Amino acid sequence: MPSLGADMDAGRVVAWHVGVGDHVTRGQVVADVDTDKSVIEVEVFATGTVTELLVGEGERVPVGTPLALIADDADAGTAAPSRPGAPSISAPDEGVAPTRGAAAEPETTTSPESAPKPESAPKPPPPATLGGPSPGETPGSRAPISPLARRKAAELGVDLAAVTGTGHDGAVTADDVARAVSARPSFPSVEAPASRAPASRAPAEAAPATTQPLTGAERQAALRRAIAAAMARSKREIPHYYLTTEIDVARAMSWLAGRNSGVPVTARVLPVALLLKATAVALRTTPDLNGFWEDDGFRPGSAIHLGVAIALRGGGLVAPAIHDADRLTLEELMAALRDLVGRARAGRIRGAEMSDPTVTVTSLGDQGVDVVAPVIYPPQVAIVGFGRIRERAWVDGGRVVPRSTVIATLAADHRASDGHRGAIFLAELDRLLQEPEALGKEHENPEWTTREAED
Amino acid sequence: MSASSPEQGRTITYREAVREAIRDALTRDELAFLMGEDVASYGGCFGVSHGLFDEFGPERVRDTPLSESGYVGAGIGAALGGMHPIVEIMTVNFALLALDQIVNNAATLLHMSGGQLNVPIVIRMTTGAGRQLAAQHSHSFEGWFAHVPGLRIVTPGTLEDARGMLWTALQDPDPVLIFEHGGLYGVEGVLADDAGPVDIDVAAVRRAGDDVSLITYGGCLPRTLRAAELLAEDGISAEVLDLRSLRPLDTDAILASVARTHRAVVIDEGWRSGGLPAEVSARIMEGAFYELDAPVARVCAAEVPVPFAQHLEQAAIPRADGIARVARELVRPGG
């Protein structure tokens, strides 16, 4: 049972997607787990063949409990634990002493896996800072944690004892910490103390098998707390600047209406998809708005992963990523958006989707607001808000005419960029929306690296 | 490094780039001269000085007896006397015969004379394996020399550095050792027409990346760049850092790269035990421990004398696929 949140102690297997004998590959979704806050798809971290399911559907088990056995493809027949480093399983010790003394060591290379083994016999006691051993931890062993993961966990308030490692020998890596953070039902919250779980849940830990999943109201409360932590951190730490521009979208909307009238209903594209597409492409010109502010420095995103703020009916929101949004065709982006909205509202977002966004877009036009002044999701450095598309008075050639417009607002982190850069972004956004045909065709602009370099 | 593009440059080998550097030095600095075994009428064992004897004559391009200790000592004497000798040693294996002169004299005299005696000598030598020259011509001992205070160790891995490092080294008032990997001499590329002296102080990012730092120098640089391409095909973004100078090491550049990628592989054609990558790894541990998301990995030569047989030789030294495999395992364990 992976830890899918800092305060998750146990989870219930809702459904298995694989059975005994199935071949699974690393990254494949193998089960759905109810974490009390939401149902999360669990990805497998090893490739091999399922030899046994250890936890049945409907069963609730503590974090760290092996869920299934997966036989390594290399030594098929020998059942290996699915996660050799899961805290509940003692790390396999070297049964055979490494060959020493030979004049020649024929291997050309060392992987980090083999390097530390000869010295691994005496294990240091767990340091006091880790707290007591976690429920599944074998006494005397210490789950390896990378130095970076340890630092990130301290910064993000993640309880390392509850994080499942996917690195060498089950080491907890920075990615594992990020996954643990993103598995919280909203965007990363910082100061979330590990002890914030309501006291009422304590008895549940004592008798996990009989515990009922959280009620909707409890889930809502947990989601609210996570949003509160992230937004409070944002407003406390991030010096926002805001730039707003009104964009004429008459051509874009009539082009889109024409396009939609000529295709089946299943292939229709919503205006918001066009806005997302334009935003993603415009960000190519201003890479300093696409990334993260971490450790007193800006780290650019490796790609444009557009977080899309999705309101959950009944309250709360999530902002999972549409990966490589600038490289998707308009149709692909629309399909990705439909899929994401559907899954977000069904509580079926994957961990990576929560941790990957490099920038976020929020569109509140459906609710009728004109202007959105959005709040950045830390550690991202920018968010773009779109209001309602409607006819407004527009001056064209000295005359006031009705024109479909949208008001776009950029909120950006002044530590990472300045208003001039933000203005360039909005101007590019406007320019792109004046050429909807090009945007509809655009999926990969070979010149973009050049444009960035010349910038 | 000066920008080179096909329009402004010409195709040239690494060997020719080194030759141009020597020609430039002999032309611009009347105190400079080249000496070594067979550098004059034979044109150098690896053909580097071909034609320079005819161009500059026996005073400036001098053959020496087969005695490394003798002629390196003579070079040190010339340097003490105010000349700017460029001493060529055939391979680093033979430099061991001159180790006493280099380590006990060239490296120490400044300090032992209380700062009165500089030794402005430049010693060039071939290093490395890959050409079926067997154990006594194929080892990589530059890491040993990098252990010694008083020496500066540089390792040109690109045409620009082959062309540009010599002049800068000659301007240094103290001994500089230039290690030219034998496998690079025949490598062709485009060098800018205006290529000239380069700094010899800092490391250079030869390819930027996010997921892992591949740290190397000299002859392993092209192989490491190929490894980065292999990794890119798997969606892994590798940064390639060319150390360029092994002493002093550009620790800031190493730490900055690791701070970006959180993982490092150090690649060297020397043996792993007690080698230069151990030093690089230790500095990462000292200066960037809390940036590390995985143990530092090393790709080094097998701990055997470099074999003669081609397939064994190739199996013994770092290659692009092996570098990529180690880096891949670091980024995606078990993946």
Added chain:
Amino acid sequence: MSDETLESTVLRVLGEVAPEVDTANVDPVEDLRDQLDLDSMDILNMAIGLFEATGVEVPESDYPRIVTISGAVDYLAERMA
């Protein structure tokens, strides 16, 4: 197809679009967007669901007619007549 069957079809599609809605208590004449917090993605999904159930393509210009239960029933009846 009778009006009653059409109504059950519309409610079933609505239930698929917004699974958390108790379709038994939906006001048939109130705008679904106000009543149930539906957005443009939901309306598109309604149009797709109605198409899949009835074969009727609702053009974008007719979306305003399917934002209430009774409106959608009338609209479908008219188009299928």
